[in-house]
Ligand SMILES: Nc1ncnc2c1ncn2[C@@H]1O[C@H](COP(=O)(O)OP(=O)(O)OP(=O)(O)O)[C@@H](O)[C@H]1O
């Protein structure tokens with residue numbers, strides 16, 4: 261190791277009854293990009309939150325330039341030059357981009373907020389991250405990816421020496437990811453250290469110098485990225501060799517269950533036409549931002565439409581809102597788990613059951629017994645890492661929250677499942693559980709519409725694929741035509 265400037269020594273943290281971190285020691289050099297990897301619940305975010313002053317460590321030390329520092333608050337962290345980009349976005353929706361970037365430290369002139377200066381400064385930062393937008397725009401009008409770029413601009417606005425990135429890429433488009441990597445390389449050149457968390461292995465290989473793997477709160481090893489293979493990393497993460505192949509599926513495909521004609525979102529010119537068969541996995545591919553989520557939201561009645569006919573089992577149904585959609589047998593697993601998926605302060609069991617309270621009623625009362633049976637079943641099937649189903653959803657790691665969202669929708673009597681990026685933020689091992697689950701659903705005669713940005717999921721899991729580009733369906737691929745080249749051809 262060369263020039264160690266940041267050191268974590270024997271840090272432990274317990275959330276009764278979970279030991280989230282045990283005796284974690286990590287040394288970081290100036291200007292290195294360090295991957296922090298590990299399964300869902302391994303302790304990555306907890307460590308980041310300790311370094312950012314969000315959580316108090318139980319024991320251990322943090323040293324900068326050989327001197328121990330006490331990171332008692334996020335303000336203190338900022339003063340010490342530690343910036344963080346959170347896994348779950350952390351912006352104030354009703355404020356402008358500029359106000360969000362400089363929240364708590366708005367520039368003043370003669371006692372008044374210097375709005376002109378504020379917008380100028382924000383504009384410079386936004387340019388630096390390559391986000392072409394008016395800093396006066398309200399954050400609530402941004403896409404998730406847009407919000408992520410604001411978070412990054414905010415992190416850069418502090419003169420940071422170390423930037424912690426907790427799954428920054430999960431929502432970014434290919435283009436934005438390129439920009440992010442460009443930013444990271446710039447930071448590196450300035451001697452700034454980056455800790456980079458991602459469940460996407462290809463990113464780790466592309467941008468990181470070294471990798472530290474956590475398992476159950478312990479450091480397993482730190483290695484040079486150039487000296488490890490994909491399988492090595494997986495083995496360190498899960499503690500054993502793992503079969504990375506996709507499950508094989510043989511269940512038959514039946515008759516048409518859904519047909520969509522002339523579906524047009526309000527104000528959009530393009531309309532969509534497609535169908536879905538029983539027992540089919542229909543992939544929706546395309547670049548992030550190609551309008552995949554929007555098309556599905558329109559179908560589900562979550563966005564207004566100008567036109568559209570929807571037939572279920574050949575019968576015309578009116579879907580004006582999500583309630584109509586649910587009644588018609590549709591379920592929508594959203595990509596925005598914080599905004600739409602979960603009530604974070606409520607228990608896991610409540611979150612799993614809220615889409616289908618009927619299931620747990622005994623007369624007009626909630627049956628505790630049915631309630632826990634259902635939640636326990638999903639806990640097992642999805643390997644949700646929790647100690648009790650009464651735990652509040654916010655105490656789960658990000659990936660485990662995602663699994664609860666999945667459980668919530670699987671617990672409905674729906675027979676058409678729309679899944680928007682279901683494996684985002686899910687670790688390599690658990691992804692397989694979700695693939696198995698999709699196959700289980702179609703085996704039971706249900707149908708799945710799968711939006712995914714991971715080409716491998718599209719090419720390996722789907723029976724048919726619709727590719728979208730700029731709001732329109734630009735191509736349809738039958739089973740035998742599905743491959744990454746054909747998908748990319750229509751996507752670009
Ligand atoms: N506020 C909290 N209260 C109770 N338990 C918590 C809290 N925050 C985290 N935990 C627990 O600590 C452990 C580590 O969680 P952490 O969020 O650090 O995992 P992670 O490695 O970031 O996982 P992921 O990849 O899913 O984001 C988990 O068992 C989690 O349930």
Ligand SMILES: [Mg+2]
Nearest residue numbers: 305347657658
């Ligand atoms: Mg996390």
